[in-house]
Amino acid sequence: MRNGRDHRSHQITAVAAHVSKWTERRLVLALLAALLLVLLFLSCSRGSLSPSPFRSLPLFSSPSAGDTAHMLERIGGRKRELERSRIAICLVGGARRFELTGPSIMRNLLEEFPSADIFLHSPLDKDSYKLSLLKAAPRAAVVRIFTQNTMPTTESQERVLTANGSPNRIQGLLQYFNLVEGCLRMIKSQESKGNFTYDWIIRTRVDGYWSAPLDVINAFQHGTYVVPSGSRYGGLNDRLGVGDRATSEVALSRVSLIPRLDAAGFRQLNSESALKAQLTSSKVRWEEIGVPFCVVSDRLYGYPPGPYGVPVVSIGSQGQLSGAKCRPCEPACTGQCAADVGAALDHGWGWTEWRDDSLQICDPSGGWAPGWEHIFDRVAGPEAATARKSVAELDMATCVDDFEIMRKKAASWEAPPAVEVCRLGLPGQTNST
Known part of the structure; x- marks a missing residue:
């Protein structure tokens, strides 16, 4: 009996030892699994914001087929919803690099947005003839090409606005504000004539270069005015805005709301801080999102940009540039150099998204380099290259014909005769028609 008990005791001891070892292994495995989950979480949370050792794996290099299908379904549904909406697209500003x-x-x-109505509000100058490219636009509602005159300034405007950072001082701000609010007036007139109201208004600049479409999931939010992230310059990025009718009314009233800002005690505002003041004083929510466009600029800036400098990026940068200044260039700073410059930019000033590793920075201390046309053609693709060359080779007769095509599409047309617009930019040519 004793031998039997000893045998059973030995078995129990062996089983207990085995269980103990398995328990220890499970604890080790659990700790390893927890550590792996933490690493995966950190990698996912960093996403495309910084390099990660996991990003070379398929799990992190691209979304799954199911995720992609779901996102495409969401985008398709949102687009169908927007197709049933009335959308106005405001294009404002000069046509200097519109080719x-x-x-x-x-x-x-x-x-x-092929069913959207286009509202063009642009000052007449030697580059206005380039707007003839819009002959291919799906729709045109109102076109206004006008001669800019000096705007008288009021005491409230001089108190509220600052000339700092504006190449044409307060007058430059007022002219820009008038372009924006003028587009709102054009929209109101169209609404009154048709007895309807637009659901959404997209306001952007004529000098913006778009590398991809607008994010329809995040850009259209009822009750919230959506602006690009970065390039805040002490306020909110004012190079693009998307909002419903009510929020757009506030955001686009750039001149008429200045007395309210004055009464509220706002002083020495630039364009970006004035936009933020308009929204906050009117209790309008805003949200910043990444947008794939940049503003093509001929201006000279210091290089490399300091914390409060203005970064000028290559037009070939594929990230969410959100209205940063750009030009066609061979980048002077990429990779770690661009990351260092981007990280040093003040977040409330000229900050531009750099964490997706796509930022390419130009040296804008001099003019555009010889051969920029070839750089642009390579980056923008054959269709854009063909359009650029067509403008460079445009003759008077074709220019006039193109404007006539535009005029026939528009519900309202306020502009000098096509011959006058074309002659201003094509000196020495005569109309052979």
């Missing part, structure tokens, strides 16, 4: 920006606006904005 570069126009085709991208057409492809990534106007053609993405």
Whole structure:
């Protein structure tokens, strides 16, 4: 009996030892699993914001087929919803580099919303003839190309606004504000004539180069005015805005709301801080999102940009540039150099998204380099290159014909005769028609 008890005791001891070892192994495995989950979480939370050792794995290099299908379904549903909405697209500003920006606006904005009404508000100058590219636009509601005159300033405007950072001082701000609010007046007139109200208003600049379409999931939010992230310059990025009718009314009233800002005690505002003041004083919510466009600029800036400098990026940068200044260039700073510059930029000033590793920075201390046309053609693609060359080779007769095509599409047209617009930019040519 004793031997039997000893045998059973030995078995129990062996089993207990085995269980103990398995328990220890399970604890070790559990700790390892927890550690792996923490690493995976950190990698996912960093996403595309910084390099990660896991990003080379398929799990992190791209979303799954199911995730992609779900996102495409959401985008498709949102687009169908927007197709049933009345959308106004405001294009404002001068046409200095429209041979570069126009085709991208057409492809990534106007053609993405083919049922939207286009409102063009642009000052007449030697580059206005380039606007003839809009002959291919799906729709045109109102076109106004006008001669800019000096705007008288009021005491409240001089108190509220600052000339700092504006190349044409307060007058430059007022002219820009008038372009924006003028587009709102054009929209109101169209609404009154048709006895309807637009559901959404997209306001952007004529000098914006778009590398991809607008994010329809995040850009259209009822009760919230959506602006690009970065390039805040002490306020909110004012190079693009998307909002419903009510929020857009506030955001686009750039001149008429200045007395309210004055009464509220706002002083020495630039364009960006004035926009923020308009929204906050009117209790309008805003949200910042990444937007794939940049503003093509000929201006000279210091290089490399300091914390409060203005970064000028290559037009070939594929990230969410959100209205940063850009030009066609061979980048002077990429990779770690661009990351160092981006990290040093003040977040409330000229900050531009750099964490997706796509930022390419130009040296804007001099003019555009010889051969920039080839750089642009390579980056923008054959269709945009063809459009650029067509503007460079445009003759008087074709220019006039193109404007006539535009005029026939528009519900309202306020502009000098096409011959006058074309002659201003094509000196020495005569109309052979």
